[in-house]
Amino acid sequence: MNELRTIQTDVVMEFGPFHYYVQRRLILQGDRPLRLGSRALDILHLLLEHAGNVVSKETILARVWPTTVVEEINLRVHIAALRRALSDGKGGKHYIANIPQRGYSFIADVQLTSADELAPHEPNGKPLHNLPGRLSPIFGRDAVVDELIRKLPTRRLMTLVGAGGMGKTTIALRLAELLLPHYHDGVYLIDLSVLVDPTLVAAKVARTLGLAPLSEHDPCDLGRYLNSRHLLLVLDNCEHLIENCAALIEGLLRNAPRLTILATSREPLLTDGECVQRLDGLTIPPRSLALEAAIGCSAVQLFVARVEAHLPGFVLREQDVAVVIEICRRLDGIPLAIELAAAQVGMLGLRGLLGQLEHCLQLLTHGRRTAASRHQSLRATLDWSYALLSPSERTVLQRFSVFKAALSLDMALSLINCMQLQEAQVFEAITQLVAKSWLEVEMIDSVVHYRLLNTSRTYALEMLRGSDENRQVLQRYAGHKNMRVIQGGYKQS
Known part of the structure; x- marks a missing residue:
């Protein structure tokens, strides 16, 4: 069985005022993350690996664009961006030299150290974090990670919101490991998925931080403990404890001005100062792409x-x-x-x-x-998320599942309301299903429409077939002039 590797095994390349964390693909200027595109970072990595030697243009192109034929101008553009980011040439500092007819060379002194030496530590040498090592690469999330890296130092509460399986925890952990050097008192992950009793959220946080059980003290002690500390807390899986999480987070942020919280949830926390980042699926190419x-x-x-x-x-x-x-x-x-x-x-x-x-x-x-x-x-x-829905939300979800096409709000209200659910209840349920990452929102001809993802729709159809109103719903929509039955579901004609 593979053992988790701590992120402290990361090698760090130091040059000038910069620290490049190889495993984390992070470059810091002092304690500030430097924003570089993935191609520019690939080029820097290659040049640092061969510091003091010339790396040919052909070698760089083959490493950075292994499956694509690109012009040399692409390389020059990224080299120029890299030089700007490093302030190459300013104050007499030079890092990347162009060797005519041959390639490029990294000419500054490069020192190798361990991230273990640079990350925050307690006085006894114990690392100030509990983050697991990442065992596999992350695909397709560079843009959102780059955006959040820029926001988090100034936004004290960020919530990653998305449907189950979108990778909220993966992205949160990636952000936490990238930002570890920035927080002098450490970064801590608090996994709330195993917690059932919502009143124990504060105790779980305190226990993770190594504090005495909160049952012996007022929960406000947690805020007082964090008051002077420069910390990042990652509260993972807040959705089933959302009211208690929201109250605790707001209280902690008020009492601890240097605290930052990164939360993951299937719906926003709706607290003061919250910045929400919704996660969509990975990019899917057009069907005809080579x-x-x-x-x-x-x-x-x-x-x-x-x-x-x-x-x-x-x-x-x-x-x-x-x-x-x-x-x-x-x-x-x-x-x-x-x-x-x-x-x-x-x-x-x-x-x-x-x-x-x-x-x-x-x-x-x-x-x-x-x-x-x-x-x-x-x-x-899906079971985990479905269990958090109210009865009216489940009913509306099941009724949405008979439509493959997206519905406008007016159409949804007219088709879904019934004796059990009045129009106002249907509207509230739709609002909540969007918030809880079940319904997708899309614009069609400047009008907001709602639809279920294919996987969610399959699940909701199963729930409908197992419900008491399955026959009633089938009969109602089978007679609608814009619908036709297809394999037990419905499709827009």
């Missing part, structure tokens, strides 16, 4: 990487690109769903997998044994 272009899309990258992990030697062929794109499309670009599907390729093949995705909830059941129970299957993830 191999080289398709492999640049994050959903395809993740799928191929996970298939390769299960089937060493797997290579995506041109004739299979359309199938893989359609698999990612059926799974809405949801990272967890893509990972679970990729594990089935060895048994079903690519085309067999696509054919079975109509029954995706039964198919996507073999996750990592070490994952949280709700992440070991797609159904478990």
